[in-house]
Amino acid sequence: MTELPSRPAPWIDRAVAWLFRHWLASLNLLVGIYAGLPWMSPWLKANGHPVAGEIIFRIYTPLCHQRPERSFCFCGYQVAFCHRCTAFYGGLFIAGMLFSVVRRWIRPAPLTLGALLLVPMALDAGTHIINEILSLGWRGGGDDIGSLNFWLRMITGALAALAMMLVVYPRLERELPAQVQGIGGVQ
Secondary structure: OOOOOOOOOOHHHHHHHHHHHHHHHHHHHHHHHHHHHHHHHHHHHHOOOOHHHHHHHHHHHHOOOOHHHHEEEOOOOEEEEOOOOOOHHHHHHHHHHHHHHHHHOOOOHEEEEEHHHHHHHHHHHHHHHHHHHHHOOOOOOOOOOOOHHHHHHHHHHHHHHHHHHHHHHHHHHHHHHHHHOOOOOOO
C-alpha cells in the first residue's frame, strides 16, 4: 500500500501562501467577475451571441430568483440577477476596492454592528417571502425602478456589503497574511 505524503507538495504551500498574502486582490477579482457576468448576459444577447448570453443567465438561475420585475434591463435584455443581488455584489466589489485604499486604517468593527447592518436585508427579504406566500398585500407600491421596494432592495443590499467591509474584511486582513508563516516554511 502506498503511503500518502504527510505534507502537501511545496508548490501547494507556495500557492496558498500567495493567496493569503494577496487575498484582497484575489477576492476583488472573483467578486468583480461574479458581479459583472450578469451584465454580460444581456450584452451578449444584444450583440448576436444569444446562446452565450443564455448560458450565463442559466448559471445564475439557482443563485437568484431573477424575477424580471425585480431585475435591471440592459441592452433590451434582463440582467441575470435581481436588484438586491446587484446592490450586494456590486456593493461588495466597490467595498473591496475601497478597502484596498483604506485597509491600513480600518479596524474590525464589532460583530454586533455587522448583525445590525444585516437586519434590514433580513426584514426586507423576509417580508417579501411572507407577502408572496400568503398574498397579504404588505409590499404594495410595485417593483419598478424608483419605487419604495426597489430602494429597499438596493439599500439593504448595499448595507450587507458594508457589513462585509467593516466586519469581515479587516479580520481577513489581520489573520490571513499572519498565517503565511505557518505554511510549510514559506516566507
